[in-house]
Every structure is written in structure tokens, then in C-alpha cells.
Amino acid sequence: MPTARLRAAAVLLLGFALGLPAAVPAAAAEYSAPPSHGIAMHGDLKYAPDFTHFEYVEPNAPKGGTLVSEATGSFDSFNPFILRGQPASGVALIYDTLTEQAQDEPFSEYGALAESIEMPADRSWVAFNLRPEARWHDGRPVTAGDVVWTFDTLVEKGAPFYRAYYGDVVEVKATSEHRVLFVFKGPGNRELPLILGQLAVLPKHWWQGKDFANPPFEPPLGSGPYRVKGYEAGRTVTYERVADYWGKDVPAMRGRWNADTIRYEYFRDRDIATEAFKAGAFDLRAENSSKRWATAYSFPGLDAGMAIKEEVPHQNVAGMQGFVFNTRRPVFRDRTVREAIGYAFDFEWTNKALMYGAYTRTDSYFDNSELGSSGLPTGAELALLEPFRDRLPPEVFTTEFTVPKTDGSGNPRQNLRTALKLLREAGWAVKNGVLTNAEGQALSFEILLVSPDMERIVLPFAANLEKLGIKASVRTVDPAQFQNRVRDFDFDMIVGSFGQSQSPGNEQRDYWSSAMADLKGSRNVIGVRDPVVDALVEKVIQAPDREALVAATRALDRVLLWGFYVVPHFHSETYRLVYWNKFGKPAVAPKYGLGYPDTWWIDPAKAAAVEAWRRGRS
Structure with a gap:
């Protein structure tokens, strides 16, 4: 709140x-x-x-x-x-x-x-x-x-x-x-x-x-x-x-x-x-679990009118939650590998089967606001990106960013084929059911969690990765251990979030700047080291008016999305509240x-x- x-x-x-x-x-x-x-x-x-x-x-x-x-x-x-x-x-x-x-x-x-x-x-x-x-x-x-x-x-x-x-x-x-x-x-x-x-x-x-x-x-x-x-x-x-x-x-x-x-x-x-x-x-409980929201609140107090359960719409920027790559790990330094892994997350099935259709897929670091990028860059946003054309993926200028979609059946076969094609382009191949590189190293990593609630979301993702020959183990730890390991960048992948406001600014340095990538305790948990991102962060901070801020934020958003630094999750556009009527x-x-x-x-x-x-x- x-x-x-x-x-x-x-x-x-x-x-x-x-x-x-x-x-x-x-x-x-x-x-x-x-x-x-x-x-x-x-x-x-x-x-x-x-x-x-x-x-x-x-x-x-x-x-x-x-x-x-x-x-x-x-x-x-x-x-x-x-x-x-x-x-x-x-x-x-x-x-x-x-x-x-x-x-x-x-x-x-x-x-x-x-x-x-x-x-x-x-x-x-x-x-x-x-x-x-x-x-x-x-x-x-x-x-x-x-x-x-x-x-x-x-x-x-x-x-x-x-x-x-x-x-x-x-x-x-x-x-x-x-x-x-x-x-x-x-x-x-x-x-x-x-x-x-x-x-x-x-x-x-x-x-x-x-x-x-x-x-x-x-x-x-x-x-x-x-x-x-x-x-x-x-x-x-x-x-x-x-x-x-x-x-x-x-x-x-x-x-x-x-x-x-x-x-x-x-x-x-x-x-x-x-x-x-x-x-x-x-x-009062602000409920963040769609399963509990749908199943856990049938109780006498609610039936008697002594408690209230309601959804309250909001206009807050959604920010980004997702599977967060630690790009300090050699296996995640390759942008193509990160892109491929994103195809293993079947949001449509997850939302339908596990989350009661309660969520919207996130496709921007500034979702649910005018700050998020969409379509192709034009106008002031394009003008900001143009000087960096030779240092950015061509798709930034030619292709609208979209997150992978499935038919919701629970069998994302086509997406996994796309993922395997990308992994092959990156030098990986399946041998005896294990995805390995030219040096014979297997692609494996740990997904570190702090909340048992996330296990039901993560385990199907890990199962899809296994179909690609990737071993993704899942480990849930207590809050103190999780905080210490994230602070020290001692993880492969976490479920993390990057909260945003209606007016992003100086905090973007801590999220994305190269200067913060090796400073333990910073919020650049991804380890982003990109001079283009650094320059766009400064454009956000130095924006002289709202129009310039929106253009700079959209440009930053677009570059981050095409960097495939996270596998985007989902968000809700309401507060879900249950509280005693007092x-x-x-x-x-x-x-x-x-x-x-x-x-x-x-x-x-x-x-x-x-x-x-x-x-x-x-």
C-alpha cells in the first residue's frame, strides 16, 4: 500500500x-x-x-x-x-x-x-x-x-x-x-x-x-x-x-x-x-496469491458480514516481476540463451490452471502506464535511440516486442521448438537428453525462491526447461538467507521485481547502471553493464518535462526488453483486499x-x- x-x-x-x-x-x-x-x-x-x-x-x-x-x-x-x-x-x-x-x-x-x-x-x-x-x-x-x-x-x-x-x-x-x-x-x-x-x-x-x-x-x-x-x-x-x-x-x-x-x-x-x-x-490482508483469493476466504466472518472481501482498481505503474537472470553467471551472459529460456514459461496455461485467470501478462518494465514502450519507436523516442543504432539489437528498430504466447493447453510444443532453435544458434545441442555446449558443459542452474507460494508457478517452468535438456533446480530459503544471497549476487535466477513510479528517475541508476553492477547490495541484481542503458538512464533523470520523460522511459524500457534480462511474469490491476469490517x-x-x-x-x-x-x- x-x-x-x-x-x-x-x-x-x-x-x-x-x-x-x-x-x-x-x-x-x-x-x-x-x-x-x-x-x-x-x-x-x-x-x-x-x-x-x-x-x-x-x-x-x-x-x-x-x-x-x-x-x-x-x-x-x-x-x-x-x-x-x-x-x-x-x-x-x-x-x-x-x-x-x-x-x-x-x-x-x-x-x-x-x-x-x-x-x-x-x-x-x-x-x-x-x-x-x-x-x-x-x-x-x-x-x-x-x-x-x-x-x-x-x-x-x-x-x-x-x-x-x-x-x-x-x-x-x-x-x-x-x-x-x-x-x-x-x-x-x-x-x-x-x-x-x-x-x-x-x-x-x-x-x-x-x-x-x-x-x-x-x-x-x-x-x-x-x-x-x-x-x-x-x-x-x-x-x-x-x-x-x-x-x-x-x-x-x-x-x-x-x-x-x-x-x-x-x-x-x-x-x-x-x-x-x-x-x-x-x-487486513492484501492478497497476492490468486489461489488463496479464489479458495481460502470462505469463512464465517465473511458470511456474517463481519469481514469484507473486495477488489479495488488502481492506476499504479505495474513495474516488472519475473524470472530474473544473474548475468554474472557465464551461462546467462548470452542474450540468445536468455531469450530461449523465456519460451519455456507458459503464462496462458499458468494463468488458467493455477491462477484462476486473475492476471495480465506483463510486457513492459513500466506496464499499466503511458511510460511503457509499444509498437515501433517513433518521434522523440526514436531520436533518443538512433545514435545507438550500431550498438543495439536490430529488433529494437524493426520489430515490436512481444512476449511468447501459447494456446494454454499446457503443451507449449511450438514455443519449445523455437527455444531449441535459438539454443542451437547459441552453440548448444541436446546430447543424451542433456543440453550441452561445445565444451561438453551442461546448461543447468538454480532458481532461488523466498516464498513457497511461487513453487507452483516455478515448477511447471522447470519441467518445460527439462524438456529442452536444461536442469533447473528449485530451492526455497528463509527471508534472511534469501536477502543475504541476493545482496551478495550469490544466485543463478530468482523471482524478483522492479517497482516503478509515475515519475521514474534516480533510482533507475541503482537498477540498471554499470557502476552498480558489482556493488553488493545494489538493486542491479541482474548485473546489467551496457553503456547504452547507462546513457538512457541519464536521459530519464535529466528529462526537462513530462513529454521528454515519457520518451526517455519508453526508450529505456525497449532496450531492457530486447536485452532479455528477465522472463516477464504477470500483474494485477486491482488491490485484492480482505479485512474485518471495523x-x-x-x-x-x-x-x-x-x-x-x-x-x-x-x-x-x-x-x-x-x-x-x-x-x-x-
């Missing part, structure tokens, strides 16, 4: 050392611009300077009650900014960010910790003016020094993501107690002021004397709407709403985060959690999100009815 705070939490999982200088006074005249209440990636802001709340919230939503959420696996850390350990679910709730993203605009942010933002027309720097009333939970003020310390600490001691994400920041300065300035390499990176706005600010005074990279297992200090109330390592963590939260009347925060208590209950896997949900152990919701839903849990609230009458029904059954 993407909210600005939750997306910021995802960013907190990553970082890099840039060696930035210590904070020093800046020349005020050199870095001064009229202050604004918000920033838009392209175009105008929807909300005026005097806005009081987002349209998709109920500003007078009642506070109170307990919201219980599920979590899978375990946790042993409260520091989500480093690679070490498994951070507790919900820990981002204790922090504030400089800005909050509006969920009814493609990419706009409004002041949270920052009262106003200064930025020149060329976006070569940005300054955030902090609200003087902002306070840590211990009552001390949040200062520009905290922001500088946070940024320096994250890029020096955090996980690798920040090398790419903040790569264009060359200097950060506290110019006064409540003003912090970020200076960039140059103009043109329109997104960078917005992603700096997503920075979660940490208290310098609390962390002094502690090892950030190897922190104590204790709840840290924050300034956000919640604080840690209690926890049992690996089993449950509880957050309580801060009654005197300094930001409760900030326009971007009003009407949000309404539960008095938010508790996360941990379960070993999703099937166990499903049964626990039906017994009332937690409040909530109130705003009259207007956000266009680019669900609004849960931050804009919903617990309705006392509904919650009492659910509880009375449960007592009556006990």
Missing part, C-alpha cells in the same frame, strides 16, 4: 559513502530563492499554499483503537538504513520526512518537517526550511544539523542504494539552525529535490556514542506520529500514537495515522497467516494508492460489532 511514508521506508533500506564535507556556512545570496510550500516533478502543484489537508483524507477523522497488521518471517533490528539484520515492520512510523508525497498527483510533495522549500528554476540546488515547532519525542528541537548528520551518516554508513540515488549531491550545509542546503553537480536533475524531500531525519544527539552500522537492538528515538511501545524479538512489535505529536496539524499530515496503536504480528508464512486472519489475529474510510480514495493504513480509521461502532460477534462464537 504505497504512501509517501511507506515509500520513504523502502528507501531507508539502502545507502553509500560519498565522502561529503562537514556542514559549513553558505553564502546566502548565492543560494536563495522564493520559498514554496511544495515541489512538483513536472507542471503545477495541485494544492495551493493555504491548503489545509489532502482531498483524500478526512481531516476530522476520529482517533483511537488498535490496528493489527501481519508481517512474515522475523526481525532483529530497528535500523532499516543498513543491510545488516532484519528491520522491524513499521519502524518508519517513528520518523518524519522533510516532505510528504501527495497520492493524487503523479509526483508532487508538500512540506512536512520542512515548512518551505527554496529551489532555483534550473534545480541546481535545494534548501529546506524546517518548522521551528518540530520536536523529537524527547522534546528537543529538530534542527538542520540533524538533517546534515542524517545525510552524511546514511551515505557513509548505510547500504549501497545512496551511491546512485544521491549521486548528484556534492555538498550539504546547515546555513542556519532551521535551514539546510543541498548543492548538486549541476542543473537538470529535476527529481533530486523531491527524493531529498523523502529523507527521513534522524536525531544526531541520540545516535552519538552508538555504532550506526552495528546498532544496539533497542527502539531508537524519532519525531514521527508513533513511537515504539513494546516488542518481542521476532514475534511482535507495537507502536503507540504520540498524543502530543508536533506535526498533527501540518496540512500534509492532518487526518492521517489515526489508530492509537499499531501492532505487527509475525507469522512463519502466508498460509499460516491466512488462517490466523480468519481467526481474527489481524485486521474501519471508516474517507469519501475520496487517492488516485495512486490505497490509503491504508494512514487515511483509514477505526470506527468504534463497527469494531464493537465485530468484537461482539466474535464473543458470541467463543
